[in-house]
Amino acid sequence: MAKKEYIFNPTTLAYEPVRRPARLRRYIIARRGILLFIVAAVVNLVYSFEFYTPKMHAIESDRSDILGQYDVLSERISSMGTTIGEIAQRDNFVYRPLFGADTLSLMGIYSPFSESFYNGFEEDWQQVARHTWQQLDQQTRLLYRQSISLDQLQSLSKNKEKMAASIPAIWPINKKDLRGPIGAYGRRLHPIYKRYIHHKGIDFGGRRGDPIYATGNGVVSHTEKGLRRRGYGQQIVIDHGFGYKTRYAHLNERLVKKGQEVKRGELIGYMGNTGGSTGPHLHYEVIYMGRDVDPINYFRRDMSEAEFERIISEAKVTTFETLDNNESSVNE
Numbered sequence: 001m002a003k004k005e006y007i008f009n010p011t012t013l014a015y016e017p018v019r020r021p022a023r024l025r026r027y028i029i030a031r032r033g034i035l036l037f038i039v040a041a042v043v044n045l046v047y048s049f050e051f052y053t054p055k056m057h058a059i060e061s062d063r064s065d066i067l068g069q070y071d072v073l074s075e076r077i078s079s080m081g082t083t084i085g086e087i088a089q090r091d092n093f094v095y096r097p098l099f100g101a102d103t104l105s106l107m108g109i110y111s112p113f114s115e116s117f118y119n120g121f122e123e124d125w126q127q128v129a130r131h132t133w134q135q136l137d138q139q140t141r142l143l144y145r146q147s148i149s150l151d152q153l154q155s156l157s158k159n160k161e162k163m164a165a166s167i168p169a170i171w172p173i174n175k176k177d178l179r180g181p182i183g184a185y186g187r188r189l190h191p192i193y194k195r196y197i198h199h200k201g202i203d204f205g206g207r208r209g210d211p212i213y214a215t216g217n218g219v220v221s222h223t224e225k226g227l228r229r230r231g232y233g234q235q236i237v238i239d240h241g242f243g244y245k246t247r248y249a250h251l252n253e254r255l256v257k258k259g260q261e262v263k264r265g266e267l268i269g270y271m272g273n274t275g276g277s278t279g280p281h282l283h284y285e286v287i288y289m290g291r292d293v294d295p296i297n298y299f300r301r302d303m304s305e306a307e308f309e310r311i312i313s314e315a316k317v318t319t320f321e322t323l324d325n326n327e328s329s330v331n332e
């Protein structure tokens with residue numbers, strides 16, 4: 001309470017308390033109230049900057065709970081990613097090769113969204129949420145890829161019978177017709193030319209006129225007479241579908257025409273010595289997805305394990321062909 005004010009009364013010759021009008025008194029009380037409120041507000045503001053209020057303590061504790069939960073979520077997404085990775089691994093190395101399908105690659109599937117996609121997660125404490133979202137998006141992409149792969153395998157499995165009949169799987173000549181060892185596939189030092197040469201197929205030595213057979217069902221995609229002393233000479237190329245083609249070169253005679261359907265084991269021509277050839281033989285190629293592969297792996301069906309091992313160990317660098325043979329060839 002403020003001190004009372006006194007005023008000298010000349011009539012009574014005494015000091016008497018000042019009587020203020022009621023309105024003024026109310027004003028003074030109201031002013032004190034407002035001042036008190038402002039002071040309290042300022043104190044509260046300063047206090048809340050320096051110290052946590054109970055409400056803020058509660059918020060802070062909720063926040064660290066949420067961050068903890070995000071950590072758990074993030075770990076679970078990671079372990080989900082590991083599982084997807086294992087499935088993809090099996091898919092790539094077990095299931096897809098069963099159907100002769102290459103590793104699936106989808107353009108752009110692995111590129112993450114741009115950083116701006118995650119706008120709204122700029123605050124420091126939101127980084128954990130942003131990371132979780134990015135992880136989830138990544139796993140979603142991989143799952144999508146996996147489901148596409150399974151779709152492909154499903155349709156391939158429907159075609160499995162057709163595929164089994166089409167993929168080259170037998171010898172292109174009668175085994176009894178083979179003269180001498182097989183001319184090996186691959187990069188070898190040529191004994192006569194003393195140069196490393198990549199041999200795109202394997203060579204079967206035989207006699208002019210030995211029958212040549214289609215090694216799988218397909219359509220003749222190319223046939224030509226070729227040059228007399230260079231290259232493949234008379235040749236036939238069969239497209240088997242599913243990424244496979246076979247080539248039969250240096251023939252003496254061709255019995256099929258372009259566009260003609262052929263069955264596995266069907267007679268398509270006769271062995272010869274045309275093109276860059278030094279003696280009657282068949283140059284046989286298996287081409288998968290545009291690349292030559294070792295044909296030795298495509299007639300196991302015709303051979304026992306022991307026979308297969310023997311042929312592989314006896315295969316020699318071919319001397320059946322002149323140096324230009326593979327260089328002058330047209331790749332199908």
Ligand SMILES: [Zn+2]
Binds near residue numbers: 203284318
């Ligand atoms: Zn050859």
